[in-house]
Amino acid sequence: MFLRVAWLIVQKDLTVEVRSRELIYTTAFFAVSCVLVFAFALVREGRPLEDAAAGILWIAIAFAGTLALGRTFERERHTETLRALLLAPASRPAIYVGKLAGILLLMAAVEAVLVPLVALFFDAPVLARPMYLLALLVSGTVGFAAVGTLFAAMLVRARSRDVLLPVLLYPITIPVIIAGVRGTAALFQPEPDVEMARMWIAILGFFDVVFVTLSLWTFEPLMTE
Amino acid sequence: MSRYYGALIVVAMGMFAVAPVLVANAPYESTMGLVQKIFYYHVPSAMMMFLAAFVCGIASAVYLFRKTPAADRLAAAAGELTVVFGMIVLVTGPLWARKAWGVWWQWDARLTSSLLLWMIFVAYLLVRKYGGPGSEKLGAAMAIFGMANVPFVYVSVNIWRTLHPRTSVVPDLPAPMMGPFLFSAVAFLLLFVGLLSARMALERARATVEQVYREADEGDEWERRGEE
Numbered sequence: 107m108f109l110r111v112a113w114l115i116v117q118k119d120l121t122v123e124v125r126s127r128e129l130i131y132t133t134a135f136f137a138v139s140c141v142l143v144f145a146f147a148l149v150r151e152g153r154p155l156e157d158a159a160a161g162i163l164w165i166a167i168a169f170a171g172t173l174a175l176g177r178t179f180e181r182e183r184h185t186e187t188l189r190a191l192l193l194a195p196a197s198r199p200a201i202y203v204g205k206l207a208g209i210l211l212l213m214a215a216v217e218a219v220l221v222p223l224v225a226l227f228f229d230a231p232v233l234a235r236p237m238y239l240l241a242l243l244v245s246g247t248v249g250f251a252a253v254g255t256l257f258a259a260m261l262v263r264a265r266s267r268d269v270l271l272p273v274l275l276y277p278i279t280i281p282v283i284i285a286g287v288r289g290t291a292a293l294f295q296p297e298p299d300v301e302m303a304r305m306w307i308a309i310l311g312f313f314d315v316v317f318v319t320l321s322l323w324t325f326e327p328l329m330t331e
Numbered sequence: 332m333s334r335y336y337g338a339l340i341v342v343a344m345g346m347f348a349v350a351p352v353l354v355a356n357a358p359y360e361s362t363m364g365l366v367q368k369i370f371y372y373h374v375p376s377a378m379m380m381f382l383a384a385f386v387c388g389i390a391s392a393v394y395l396f397r398k399t400p401a402a403d404r405l406a407a408a409a410g411e412l413t414v415v416f417g418m419i420v421l422v423t424g425p426l427w428a429r430k431a432w433g434v435w436w437q438w439d440a441r442l443t444s445s446l447l448l449w450m451i452f453v454a455y456l457l458v459r460k461y462g463g464p465g466s467e468k469l470g471a472a473m474a475i476f477g478m479a480n481v482p483f484v485y486v487s488v489n490i491w492r493t494l495h496p497r498t499s500v501v502p503d504l505p506a507p508m509m510g511p512f513l514f515s516a517v518a519f520l521l522l523f524v525g526l527l528s529a530r531m532a533l534e535r536a537r538a539t540v541e542q543v544y545r546e547a548d549e550g551d552e553w554e555r556r557g558e559e
Binding site: 253256257260261263264265266270273274277278280281284285288305309312313316317320324327328 | 395396447450451454457458461462463464465466468469472473475476477479480483484486487488490491
């Protein structure tokens with residue numbers, strides 16, 4: 107029942123998105139512009155600063171993710187879908203998991219554009235240790251989206267939610283950014299430091315477990331009037 | 332307890348008046364000399380910042396699950412005090428660092444995690460102030476997540492960088508320094524408890540006034556209906 111509810115919500119979000127393609131196009135384009143803006147700041151005399159590629163990749167993920175979260179829930183608010191979902195006889199944690207899965211799919215699509223772009227622009231060896239990079243991206247995105255989905259959902263009814271989402275989300279997700287950037291930078295070195303990457307993946311995995319649990323636990327009281 | 336906050340604050344102020352004498356009489360630290368004296372204010376306020384953050388996180392969890400208004404008032408008061416004591420830490424820290432390390436700021440584990448903790452609680456106050464109706468709940472979630480985040484910030488920044496003296500400095504303090512240190516720590520603790528209860532009393536008074544206004548409005552409504 108739990109998984110069925112979550113899956114139905116993912117299906118609903120996918121159907122809406124496939125019909126309009128609004129979020130994927132705007133978010134992916136925004137992520138690409140982010141990479142360019144940071145490239146102008148961090149590339150000197152044709153060469154990027156050390157570790158710039160990893161930093162730019164994760165900043166673009168965080169910024170694009172915030173935008174996607176805000177837009178996704180704005181859509182829910184606009185059509186009163188979230189209220190309808192909360193009125194439905196479905197368990198609240200299942201609704202949270204469904205929304206989280208939808209955000210994750212969207213962010214994965216954006217990352218599929220971002221990673222090759224960073225490889226192309228900054229000559230980053232993304233294929234040196236592809237499985238470790240994938241593990242970093244997955245665990246980092248899950249951590250970011252887990253906190254982001256809860257905050258975006260609870261801010262739906264709040265005033266000035268557009269500015270409050272990043273204000274709340276960034277200080278909490280700093281460990282994700284540090285771990286993502288340092289782990290990716292370790293993999294992008296001429297000699298990939300696998301030990302380092304593995305340690306950051308472990309920290310991210312731990313972060314994911316704690317914050318997904320905490321979100322499941324607080325979603326119900328937060329979303330009840 | 333809230334009735335005695337005036338007395339607590341007066342005692343704390345008295346201790347703060349005496350503290351400079353004790354700090355001046357404490358021996359000089361061998362390498363840093365006079366500059367190290369800021370330690371007697373920096374470390375106790377850092378301890379109060381962490382205590383306040385902890386109180387705010389616990390009270391927020393209680394409020395979120397039990398809906399007790401008193402827990403919300405405690406969380407609000409503790410959240411504000413986290414920011415106040417954090418300000419003291421973030422002002423005295425760079426002053427000390429400038430003399431001890433030669434720079435105002437270092438991206439070191441303790442500095443960065445204190446700054447982040449402070450930022451989390453500034454965000455907490457922002458969401459409470461500008462979140463509109465129901466913002467206490469949003470704030471409560473922020474405080475709970477913020478508290479859970481502290482170990483992650485600490486571990487990740489720690490692996491990233493370390494320069495600050497470790498906490499083991501405090502238990503190893505020589506006796507002539509320990510006395511003034513404990514004195515300031517107690518003074519800061521009394522100030523913290525005093526301010527916390529003063530702030531809670533203020534918040535309670537505000538809630539009462541709101542309640543009275545609401546009742547008065549309802550009374551007007553009834554009268555108007557009666558006239559019709």
